[in-house]
Amino acid sequence: xxxxxxxxxxxxxxxxxxxxxxAPFKPTPAQLAAYAGTYTSDEFEAVFYLKVEKDDLMIHxxxxxxxxxxxxxxxxxxTSLATFHFTRDAKGQVTGAIVNAGRVLNMKMSRSAxxx
Numbered sequence: 001x002x003x004x005x006x007x008x009x010x011x012x013x014x015x016x017x018x019x020x021x022x023a024p025f026k027p028t029p030a031q032l033a034a035y036a037g038t039y040t041s042d043e044f045e046a047v048f049y050l051k052v053e054k055d056d057l058m059i060h061x062x063x064x065x066x067x068x069x070x071x072x073x074x075x076x077x078x079t080s081l082a083t084f085h086f087t088r089d090a091k092g093q094v095t096g097a098i099v100n101a102g103r104v105l106n107m108k109m110s111r112s113a114x115x116x
Contacts, residue, residue: 005020005021006018006019006020006021007019007020022073023073025071025072025073025074025076026071027057027071029052029054029055032052032055032056032057033052034093034094035050035057035069035077035086035094036050036051036052036057036113037049037050037094037111037112037113038050038111038112039096039097039109039110039111040109040110040112041099041107041108041109041110043107043108044104044107046107046109047061047062048060048061048109049061050069053066056068056069057069057071057077059079067079067080067081069084075087075088075094081101081102082099082100082101082102083099083100083101084097084098084099085097085098085099085100094111095110095111096108096109096110096111097109097111
């Protein structure tokens with residue numbers, strides 16, 4: 001149910017969780033560049049290449065067509081297959097991402113600044 005401008009959810013009648021609508025995130029190409037790079041996961045042996053193409057952040061994977069990452073809120077992007085929550089260090093630099101895709105949850109990926 002809504003209380004004012006926020007949504008209140010009580011899973012299984014338990015402790016309430018509160019959600020507020022966030023401001024839309026419409027990053028510029030310069031802001032998108034902070035996310036570009038090569039992302040790797042040792043755990044899943046996965047490699048993703050994120051590149052800025054025109055006004056979009058694109059994910060490139062071997063043997064797959066490029067896919068647009070749609071901004072949701074700052075540091076969170078979605079596709080039809082996955083959600084990327086980007087992580088930052090104390091200086092505010094993007095250092096990696098946590099990816100949720102279907103049954104794969106919380107896959108930690110490290111970022112190197114260059115994308116191939």
